[in-house]
Amino acid sequence: MLTGLGNIISLAFSVVVFTTVMVSEALADNADYIQSGDEALQQGRGLWLENCEGCHGYGIADAPIPMQAGDWKHRVIKEREVLYRHAIEGFIGEDYSMMPARGGNEELNDDQVKAAVDYMLFLANFYIKQQDN
Numbered sequence: 389m390l391t392g393l394g395n396i397i398s399l400a401f402s403v404v405v406f407t408t409v410m411v412s413e414a415l416a417d418n419a420d421y422i423q424s425g426d427e428a429l430q431q432g433r434g435l436w437l438e439n440c441e442g443c444h445g446y447g448i449a450d451a452p453i454p455m456q457a458g459d460w461k462h463r464v465i466k467e468r469e470v471l472y473r474h475a476i477e478g479f480i481g482e483d484y485s486m487m488p489a490r491g492g493n494e495e496l497n498d499d500q501v502k503a504a505v506d507y508m509l510f511l512a513n514f515y516i517k518q519q520d521n
Protein backbone atom coordinates (compact mmCIF):
# COMPACT_ATOMS: atom_id res chain seq x y z
CA MET A 389 0.00 0.00 0.00
CA LEU A 390 2.68 2.44 1.07
CA THR A 391 4.90 1.51 -1.83
CA GLY A 392 1.98 2.02 -4.20
CA LEU A 393 1.40 5.49 -2.84
CA GLY A 394 5.11 6.23 -3.10
CA ASN A 395 5.03 5.21 -6.75
CA ILE A 396 2.09 7.46 -7.46
CA ILE A 397 3.78 10.36 -5.73
CA SER A 398 7.05 9.87 -7.59
CA LEU A 399 5.16 9.48 -10.87
CA ALA A 400 3.30 12.74 -10.23
CA PHE A 401 6.60 14.37 -9.38
CA SER A 402 8.21 13.19 -12.64
CA VAL A 403 5.26 14.53 -14.62
CA VAL A 404 5.68 17.94 -13.00
CA VAL A 405 9.45 18.00 -13.60
CA PHE A 406 9.00 16.80 -17.17
CA THR A 407 6.38 19.43 -17.96
CA THR A 408 8.50 22.18 -16.46
CA VAL A 409 11.50 21.17 -18.56
CA MET A 410 9.37 21.11 -21.72
CA VAL A 411 7.99 24.58 -21.06
CA SER A 412 11.37 26.09 -20.38
CA GLU A 413 12.88 24.55 -23.51
CA ALA A 414 10.16 26.06 -25.66
CA LEU A 415 10.70 29.39 -23.93
CA ALA A 416 14.46 29.21 -24.27
CA ASP A 417 14.00 29.06 -28.06
CA ASN A 418 11.59 32.01 -28.19
CA ALA A 419 13.15 34.42 -30.68
CA ASP A 420 11.48 37.45 -29.08
CA TYR A 421 13.77 36.95 -26.13
CA ILE A 422 16.97 37.78 -27.95
CA GLN A 423 20.19 36.10 -26.94
CA SER A 424 23.37 37.88 -25.99
CA GLY A 425 27.03 37.05 -26.53
CA ASP A 426 27.61 38.14 -22.93
CA GLU A 427 27.67 35.24 -20.49
CA ALA A 428 26.25 37.20 -17.55
CA LEU A 429 23.34 38.41 -19.68
CA GLN A 430 22.69 34.86 -20.86
CA GLN A 431 22.55 33.70 -17.25
CA GLY A 432 20.19 36.58 -16.54
CA ARG A 433 18.09 35.45 -19.51
CA GLY A 434 17.70 31.97 -17.99
CA LEU A 435 16.72 33.43 -14.62
CA TRP A 436 14.35 35.90 -16.27
CA LEU A 437 12.64 33.15 -18.30
CA GLU A 438 12.16 31.06 -15.18
CA ASN A 439 11.07 33.74 -12.75
CA CYS A 440 9.90 36.88 -14.52
CA GLU A 441 8.63 35.99 -17.99
CA GLY A 442 5.37 34.59 -16.61
CA CYS A 443 4.23 38.16 -15.88
CA HIS A 444 6.55 40.41 -17.90
CA GLY A 445 6.26 38.37 -21.10
CA TYR A 446 2.51 38.98 -21.30
CA GLY A 447 1.62 41.99 -19.16
CA ILE A 448 0.06 39.80 -16.47
CA ALA A 449 -1.00 41.94 -13.49
CA ASP A 450 -0.01 44.96 -15.66
CA ALA A 451 3.66 43.97 -15.66
CA PRO A 452 5.55 46.14 -18.19
CA ILE A 453 6.45 44.15 -21.32
CA PRO A 454 10.06 44.63 -22.51
CA MET A 455 9.06 44.09 -26.18
CA GLN A 456 6.83 47.17 -25.95
CA ALA A 457 8.86 50.35 -26.01
CA GLY A 458 6.07 52.39 -24.40
CA ASP A 459 6.10 50.16 -21.33
CA TRP A 460 9.80 50.66 -20.69
CA LYS A 461 10.89 54.06 -22.08
CA HIS A 462 10.26 55.78 -18.76
CA ARG A 463 11.79 52.92 -16.78
CA VAL A 464 15.13 52.35 -18.56
CA ILE A 465 16.09 55.93 -17.65
CA LYS A 466 15.73 55.23 -13.92
CA GLU A 467 18.97 54.57 -12.07
CA ARG A 468 19.98 50.94 -12.29
CA GLU A 469 20.22 50.77 -8.48
CA VAL A 470 16.61 51.91 -8.16
CA LEU A 471 15.42 49.24 -10.57
CA TYR A 472 17.44 46.61 -8.71
CA ARG A 473 15.93 47.73 -5.41
CA HIS A 474 12.40 47.66 -6.81
CA ALA A 475 12.94 44.14 -8.11
CA ILE A 476 14.51 42.91 -4.86
CA GLU A 477 12.19 44.61 -2.38
CA GLY A 478 9.09 44.84 -4.53
CA PHE A 479 7.44 47.97 -5.87
CA ILE A 480 3.98 49.48 -6.21
CA GLY A 481 3.65 51.82 -9.18
CA GLU A 482 1.51 54.94 -9.61
CA ASP A 483 -1.37 52.90 -10.98
CA TYR A 484 -1.14 50.51 -8.01
CA SER A 485 0.16 47.63 -10.08
CA MET A 486 2.50 45.58 -7.97
CA MET A 487 5.89 44.08 -8.61
CA PRO A 488 6.34 41.37 -5.97
CA ALA A 489 9.69 41.15 -4.14
CA ARG A 490 12.11 38.92 -6.11
CA GLY A 491 9.28 38.20 -8.55
CA GLY A 492 7.75 36.09 -5.78
CA ASN A 493 10.66 33.65 -5.56
CA GLU A 494 12.41 34.21 -2.24
CA GLU A 495 15.01 31.58 -3.11
CA LEU A 496 16.62 34.04 -5.55
CA ASN A 497 19.59 35.92 -4.10
CA ASP A 498 20.25 39.59 -4.86
CA ASP A 499 22.77 38.84 -7.61
CA GLN A 500 20.31 36.57 -9.39
CA VAL A 501 17.55 39.19 -9.26
CA LYS A 502 20.00 41.83 -10.53
CA ALA A 503 21.08 39.55 -13.39
CA ALA A 504 17.42 39.09 -14.38
CA VAL A 505 16.90 42.89 -14.25
CA ASP A 506 20.00 43.40 -16.42
CA TYR A 507 18.60 41.01 -19.00
CA MET A 508 15.16 42.66 -18.98
CA LEU A 509 16.79 46.08 -19.52
CA PHE A 510 18.92 44.67 -22.33
CA LEU A 511 15.72 43.39 -23.93
CA ALA A 512 13.78 46.63 -23.35
CA ASN A 513 16.60 48.77 -24.77
CA PHE A 514 16.78 46.55 -27.84
CA TYR A 515 13.06 47.03 -28.58
CA ILE A 516 13.12 50.74 -27.76
CA LYS A 517 15.94 51.22 -30.27
CA GLN A 518 14.11 49.14 -32.88
CA GLN A 519 10.82 51.03 -32.49
CA ASP A 520 12.61 54.39 -32.63
CA ASN A 521 13.93 53.63 -36.12
Ligand code: HEC
Nearest residue numbers: 439440443449450451463474475481485486487491504505
Ligand atom coordinates in the same frame (compact mmCIF):
# COMPACT_ATOMS: atom_id res chain seq x y z
C1 HEC B 1 3.42 38.53 -10.49
C2 HEC B 1 3.87 39.23 -11.67
C3 HEC B 1 5.33 39.64 -11.73
C4 HEC B 1 6.45 38.85 -11.70
C5 HEC B 1 6.52 37.32 -11.56
C6 HEC B 1 7.57 39.72 -11.86
N1 HEC B 1 7.17 41.02 -11.98
FE1 HEC B 1 8.37 42.66 -12.20
N2 HEC B 1 6.74 43.86 -12.25
C7 HEC B 1 5.42 43.44 -12.14
C8 HEC B 1 4.54 44.58 -12.23
C9 HEC B 1 3.03 44.57 -12.17
C10 HEC B 1 5.36 45.71 -12.39
C11 HEC B 1 4.93 47.17 -12.56
C12 HEC B 1 4.92 47.93 -11.24
C13 HEC B 1 4.59 49.36 -11.56
O1 HEC B 1 5.49 50.13 -11.97
O2 HEC B 1 3.43 49.71 -11.46
C14 HEC B 1 6.75 45.21 -12.42
C15 HEC B 1 7.85 46.04 -12.58
C16 HEC B 1 9.16 45.60 -12.59
C17 HEC B 1 10.32 46.46 -12.75
C18 HEC B 1 10.30 47.97 -12.96
C19 HEC B 1 10.30 48.71 -11.65
C20 HEC B 1 10.31 50.20 -11.84
O3 HEC B 1 10.84 50.90 -10.97
O4 HEC B 1 9.81 50.71 -12.86
C21 HEC B 1 11.42 45.66 -12.70
C22 HEC B 1 12.87 46.09 -12.81
C23 HEC B 1 10.94 44.31 -12.51
N3 HEC B 1 9.57 44.29 -12.44
C24 HEC B 1 11.77 43.21 -12.45
C25 HEC B 1 11.30 41.90 -12.30
C26 HEC B 1 12.18 40.75 -12.23
C27 HEC B 1 13.69 40.81 -12.31
C28 HEC B 1 11.38 39.65 -12.07
C29 HEC B 1 11.80 38.21 -11.91
C30 HEC B 1 12.78 37.92 -10.89
C31 HEC B 1 10.00 40.12 -12.04
N4 HEC B 1 10.00 41.48 -12.20
C32 HEC B 1 8.89 39.28 -11.90
C33 HEC B 1 4.99 42.13 -11.99
C34 HEC B 1 5.80 41.02 -11.91
